[in-house]
Amino acid sequence: MKKLVKHSTESVLKVSNLTKDFSGIRAVDRVSFELSSGSITAVIGPNGAGKTTLYNLLSGNLVPTSGSVKLEGKEIIGLTPDRIVRAGIGRSFQITSVFPDLSVEQNVRVAVISRQRKQFDFWHSLKSDRSVNQAVSEILNLVGIETLAKNSVSLLSHGDRSLVEIALVLALKPRLILLDEPTAGMSREEAQRIVQSIEHLQQSTDCTFLITEHDLEVVFNLAESIIVMHQGKIIAQGNDREISNSSEVRRVYLGAS
Ligand SMILES: Nc1ncnc2c1ncn2[C@@H]1O[C@H](COP(=O)(O)OP(=O)(O)O)[C@@H](O)[C@H]1O
Ligand SMILES: [Mg+2]
Known part of the structure; x- marks a missing residue:
């Protein structure tokens, strides 16, 4: 190939x-x-x-x-x-660990935030920070799981879950x-x-x-x-x-x- x-x-x-x-x-x-x-x-x-x-x-x-x-x-x-x-x-x-009860998007968000080391008002910033939102949607698009954003990780297929794990690694900007x-x-x-x-x-x-x-x-x-x-x-x-x-x-x- x-x-x-x-x-x-x-x-x-x-x-x-x-x-x-x-x-x-x-x-x-x-x-x-x-x-x-x-x-x-x-x-x-x-x-x-x-x-x-x-x-x-x-x-x-x-x-x-x-x-x-x-x-x-x-x-x-x-x-x-x-x-x-x-x-x-x-x-x-x-x-990084996957939180099975959170959605795909929430998991990526947590990883992005922990990378950015935002200490202040953690849960508030989950909703409001635009740079976080941007990073999250960029990562979801890169990995090709944007259509799964709202799905709970626990309900994903094995393959989709593996893609989420890759997304979490990307959030670390390696x-x-x-x-x-x-x-x-x-x-x-x-x-x-x-x-x-x-x-x-x-x-x-x-x-x-x-x-x-x-x-x-x-x-x-x-x-x-x-x-x-x-x-x-x-x-x-x-x-x-x-x-x-x-x-x-x-x-x-x-x-x-
Ligand atoms: N913590 C450990 N203590 C003792 N021996 C180990 C340990 N981890 C791996 N080994 C041994 O080291 C060798 C290589 O193992 P590993 O790295 O797991 O190989 P692979 O991932 O290629 O299957 C094996 O002989 C294994 O038994
Ligand atoms: Mg091995």
Whole structure:
């Protein structure tokens, strides 16, 4: 599939020799990669490869044993998860939570307000602040969920709910968005909507995306660059053709050692 590549060669994230040991297990083993501005990169690999641990290191939920992570040239290792969000890395879970009984619009509003750190008259400002209203409708439009604005989140389909989570990440105004299996458990049609929405976001914002995903069809459609992890290490990196032609990747996915 043809991809619209609009990103520059400027690097947003530079990960160098990132390593995380748990007792007896090296979950992430000297991982190095760079993400260019505006790109979509997928991290794939079998269960236990180290994908979630890598995400936890990038978001500050885990402290690495060694290594460096620079966001736009600034070291973020050692920062708390909250500081990392403010530095510009948004993650699709653990950072923001969805309030199931509020509407889609109210959820996005709460996220926008918490980002703007409005302390005064919180509930009043929910209704009246024009800059908040503008940001909320912009985000709903960007993600393509404006028609769902008044719906309660608890009544949404799995796919729509995933789009709301992406909207909440956007409310943090991130430079880099980490999405962990955004299409997990979805039908092919739902997954396709998420893919289209992420592609639309790539084209209409200057965000960079790092996505884990086990559905290889989604990965090959969406990502310009694919990182394959196995036993904590990066075993291959490249475009869809390079990855599907890699004998090492095939061996890992066929389960042979
Ligand atoms: N908190 C932890 N304590 C000990 N071992 C862990 C912990 N988290 C992950 N691991 C181990 O690290 C390895 C990588 O796990 P994980 O990052 O969850 O992989 P993936 O997300 O690719 O399935 C696995 O062997 C897993 O058992
Ligand atoms: Mg995982």
